[in-house]
Amino acid sequence: MKKKLTAITALGVAAVLALSGCGGGSKDAADGKVTLKMVESLTNPTRTETLKTLLAGFEKENPNIKVDLISPPTDSADQKIQQMLQSGKGVDVVEARDITIGSFGANNWLYDMSADLKDWNGWADLTDNAVKYSKQGDKTYFIPYGFYGLSLFYRTDLVKDAGFSGPPASWTDLLEQSEKLNQPDANKFGYAFRGGTNANSNAVAIIEAYTADQVDVENAFLLKDGKTIFSAPEAQTAMDDYLELFKKGSPPSSVAWGYPEMVQGFSNGSTSFLLQDPEVIATIKESTSIKEDQWSVAPLLVGPTGKAIQPVGTAGWGIAQASTAKPEAIKLVKYLSQGEPATTFTKENSLVPILKSAAKDPFYSEGPWAAYVKMNEQPETYISAVQPRTVSWWTEWIAKSDGELQRVITGKMTTKDLLASWDKFWTEKMAG
Template structure:
């Protein structure tokens, strides 16, 4: 078998391996005398159903929380058993996509805002509108979590929490130099440069150049474009051109380049989420831009008073363009137990369970009932409330998740930005590629 063929088969092999492990190593009693296929009819005959549930944003802490919630669900629904499959984070997108394409039996799958349009275009997941219409808790689901789970006015997943970005900084370092948290991107660069001391392995900014790194330079470019942004389509300006075609995009990407060159660990060009966060918690870097789910990690690894939070930086216009990301539970079209799958989703998405998940894992809950909870209005969460309550400065926009190729954008931009930062392409060449990418996506949608 040649290398190319082996690479094509690897995702399917990984998917089958994950499913086999999940089915064969269940912690619940099994007489071991028959495999899953043989056990299914007996289960159905006895009125019991086994749901295969697969998470995407796998994290040991969150997985443990989910297992506790699932155990409570099973106590309330003794005829439903849930097998939670937790693929490695870096392989989850590929594994889930392969399993959905192969119609492997799954009943509940974690869908992300970045892949929902792709899943819908390939007919991988069911619309949930009919279920939501009879779900009494849907009345308190806020507008943003509703919108992120929709494509063409149909609902495809119920968000399990919102990922909203803010600035985290080493308060001890800042106090030593009598610095204040940066309010603008320019100030962020200048402050990070002041805090950088390569001889002592100290850097001002916790850079992320691997998977997910586009969240920083895309945010900068959108913020520098300011109110010219088309807020319901984050890849374009109100005049119909892409956000990468403007002079402001050139200015933002130049500052981003200097932020890496002058204030970030050289090896951070290849940092992913864990490396980026570890650099901050270990004392290598001073400023971190991350979603609120990182709060639990910082609290566990850092002493109180060492770090603090602040709102996202603004651009030259005094505005900050910010967005809210989400992932949540959907039902694959091949599920044999859709009604039972919805019961599980409704249970996990109830105000009680969802707010508990938010508190334990650091997500912003999807229900409006959480807005009055002191837990989310004080301490490290306070800047999130501050940004929400100041829409004149902090302008929310929608990621261009409606384009089926949005998931491919992260890979495309990651490759080109690394080439640029390594000196193999200019800023102008990089922006031209990005502009062409989104023009093509726009053409395909017409």
């Protein structure tokens, strides 16, 4: 009887432990194959398919390695990744973003690949930006797979019909054209204003354009004198103009607009202007409401300085510190960061490429991508600068700034108080 009891108890405990242990582990010793768990963050169905195709190619080249791709919904992906990294289980290769790398790195959740990539021949093929963003301080936590950068999507037909000779080149032009094209009674609007999730990004873009002459390119939230950009008198003018743009040229409900509403607003023909990343090109090309000859892309808007700050956004592939299959994971990161796989990924996802060879590709030099080429050719006008997205308090900043910006738009806060609050936040944080 005692034996039976012991057996039953042992079985029960084993079952529970087996269940609780599910989801972890990397090396599969049974058939000699190594299984890598890879988690993506900016998930969408098309992208996941592309990634799966690339991973199939990797598995073909490396028959002893199998890759399991985990694709959590985008909205909660970073939190899931954070939990996985924290628990140290169930993840080997991870999609790290510039906005998450700060806390992931600070908590030592990611593996520093510097030593493994020291003699990697892929470095020579990467653009300067890709090499630059591969270094996070003195570490290499991820290799970028592409870049995001703002540009202005506009309706060529509506702009022409309204009597303008071309798309807006500056924020003042945008206000003027949006106001003229804004016809709420006809459900037609000028600018697809971002008031919802991540609203802070476009507000910061206008502030940076207005203070471009003084911005510290190594930290685009600071002026060269060390103060924050939010403390500059030009920032006040910028925010006042931005509020005017909302009131006179944007849909009233755009207080709540996030990425999907903005893109939908432009692609269904409701709005004439949209400030977004190049990934939107692919979405708008699929639109049935506007034809290909009705829209185009113009460079980022400049401020009274005649300049704009291009805040480069990026994400890439990194390795979990707790991974037990680091050599295999390094192989995968290298595979995805060079040659055909890297080009395919950037093209399929409408990203600014990481490889030098892409500049010769007609895909990038013609059509909507021409605006990006123009911006690259005029680095004095479109100044590439680093936003401090890798700081550990970046997510705190987004939550704070989005909420306060909505308060301004809904009349519950003044632009002056907003800028004072943002200035205080960054001054205190930067002081440590």
